[in-house]
Amino acid sequence: MTTHPLPPVYCTHLDAPVGRLLLTADADGALTSLSVPGQKGGRLLQDDWRYDLGPFRAAAEQLAAYFAGDLKEFQLPLRATGTAFRQRVWAALDEVPYGATVTYGEIAARIGAPRAAVRAVGGAIGANPLLILRPCHRVIGADGSMTGYAGGLERKVRLLTLEGVLA
Secondary structure (H helix, E strand, C coil): CCCCCCCCCCCEEEEEEEEEEEEECCCCEEEEECCCCCCCCCCCCCCCCCCCHHHHHHHHHHHHHEEEEEECCCCCCCCCCCCCHHHHHHHHHHHHCCCCCCHHHHHHCCCCHHHHHHHHHHHHHHHHEEEECCHHHHCCCCCCCCCCCCCCCCHHHHHHCCCCCCC
């Protein structure tokens, strides 16, 4: 019986106004995660990952432009693994435009989930492995409150302020 080696995971760190970002990509160069320090459920550097800035040049340029206020929409290959339900929620996140917010209930409605699924939608949003790039920071509570964000509420407020949502 032969074993096949796992495909390589590429990684790099980028400094950003919200902390040092850890990015991972697959062998095809598609981004598989973007984590921030102290992130709930964020990825942590693994010994067998290959540290290489090469696959991340476009992401580095686009993130720098985003934080400078010059980029409103990322054009990067993303490949996150998750259940079919999570994939639907994440696809709905991708449709939330820069400078706008939606509620968990609105995301549930967009994917055709019943109102009772709001908690499950929140769980899928909290499991988003591509912070910032897949804009889960744009999801707020039904009452307009700054509810949970895996990267921390302070970062959520910073990102929404950068996008002009908050003063």
